[in-house]
Amino acid sequence: MVVSVSSELTWHGRGSTKPRAGALGLALSSLNLRYGPGMVHTGAPPLLQGLPTGVDALDRITGCQGLPRGRISRLTGGSASGAFDLGMALAAEVSRSAAVVIIDFSLSLDLGYIEAYRGELDSCWLVRPRKPEEGWAAARALAKAGAALCLLVAEDWHRLTPSAAPTALLTALSEGDCAALLLGGRLIPAALKERISLELECWRLDWALAHGDVCGLRMETQVIRSHWGAPGSSCRMQLHFPRAYQMQVGLEGLAETVPVEDSEAELLQAVGG
Amino acid sequence: MTDEHRKTHLACLTFPHLALVLALRAHPELSGEPVLVGGEGLGGRRVVLAASPAARAKGVIRGQDWRRAGVLCPLAARLEADLAAVAELRQQARLALASCSPLVEWGDDASAYVDLAGSDPVRPEEGARAAQCGRVLKEALGTTPSVGVGPSRFSAWVAAQLAAPGRVRLVPPGQTAEFLATWPVSRLPLPPETTERLMQFGLRTCGDCAAITMVDLQRQFGPDGILLHRLCRGLDTAWIDPWREPPPCGVRRVLAGGVEDSESLRFGAAELARGLAQELARQGRAAGRIRLILRGEDGSQPLASADEKVWWGEVAPPVPMATADELMGPLLSLFSRAYPQAPVGVVELEAFDLVAPPVSQVGLWQGRAANREVIQRAVNRLHDRFGLGLVWRVEVRPGHLGDVPEERLVWSSR
16 A cells, blocks of 8 residues: 655644644654554555556557556446456557456356457466455455456456455565456445546447458547546547457557548458448 | 363374484494483583483482482483584474474474364364474474374373374373273372372272262372362363474564454455565565464463464465565455454564575566466465365367367366
């Protein structure tokens, strides 16, 4: 836990508005001595570094060049909105360069998604907890151990979230400089919701077709909560499904000015349709 | 207290006398033959220190006068005990048993008692722990012991007498009196005159005596009657007098004032881990197994359950630990299992199964190997805490193109 202390503290009731440097300094040094250096610092918190998603458009709208490290993010969306596929594609993207931990509370996740989106299974650890506490403990331990992305997948967050778990996870994420991404479930408990720093909502624009087959999904993602920028910014992406005839698999950013029809025409032309 | 209320058990291990073991090791051709091993008894008198089963069948017993034994078994081979070698072998056997439990009582060089209390995630059952004791003792002595497990010292000893070599005999929980019912009174630890009077009364087994009230037994036999009553009903409270050898590597911290709060105890885990890591670094070793021991403030108050003055637990992660960071996880898992019921005065952390520390050449690490190694250590700690099957690695099965994940992918939990 990092406590930020403003340098403009005012002291009332003692006849002076000047901070008592001696007493405050002593208290700060004793806190740093007790809990380690960096426990208390003055001024603004350090600049947050994001975990790149591999899609420039998506990195831009998050405000921190990707998924915020040391924080909890969330991907939401309705049925067939592409939120789940986007989450798996992001995990696959991160797995190509860093370690990914997937906490599968739903116990039904197919890790083949990672492989299908050309991620590296060798960099992935799948946790299937028998009890919710095991899953949260594993998330904390592996985040602290150095995983870059911790993907938490569940359907019913209310049942699975002990009240103290989000705070403890946040501490572990900060220690390990790990980004957490929540996936699945429409409603989440207040204890978890108030710890979320970035919330993205996805919805489907349309399906991409090739050879009479659904080969992808065009989607729009909007920031509905962010600690680093104003909500409302959005971007469009195309998710290329893994198909035998497709060269490109995974996420691709679409320019916001490009109409959907033109994009489809370009795609059909590219694949020879 | 009845044995139903007692949660912990003792293991009694019986084996041939160490002097006889060494004699037969030096003269294997005498195996199965009557052998007498002599030594110096009280007052400088020459007595029988150990006798082989064939010699005991002729009436020779330990401590018997050497000449008398020669008369009883004239064909026996007579050997001299090598007391220095016996002491060395005793030390080896003690250390072997101490690796199984911190509370070991070494008997008369022919038996040993081990407290099976504590927590061992690898062998949660007491029978398995007792069998492990038997295995390590067999490895140290080269001979197979008999093992008995019971809620009291006497019942464990009887179980060991009934067990065949290499076997573990367990006293059924809650049925100690029934288990002892057929045991002859002639083999009770009572004075010979008391045993003789019991025989005169027609009381030949423990079951016969258990049917008589304590008041009647006391009226006839005095204090021996009370002991007889307790032995026959499995109520004897004699516990072991543990022998203790300093561990090869460990740290010990005496707490200023008793600490009862387990949260406060966990707070000191980092300091303990650092201390043990320093000791391991000094020896240039890594620990394959660590043991946490909590002792009461004054040694009189029970710490874990009604009988246990000491709480201890062990953990053996898959990867040897050498640094404080590596020790912290297992150590915290041990602290999380401890719920002291009285103030803790002393905390000890010991390292066992010392091996050379794992070495990684940083310059030769490929890509993210270092990060993966750290994560894999964390996974190992999670497996140690929650069991296998929590964290999975997945690989694509070569040459298989099915759609079902269980068929397409290879799952492994290690």
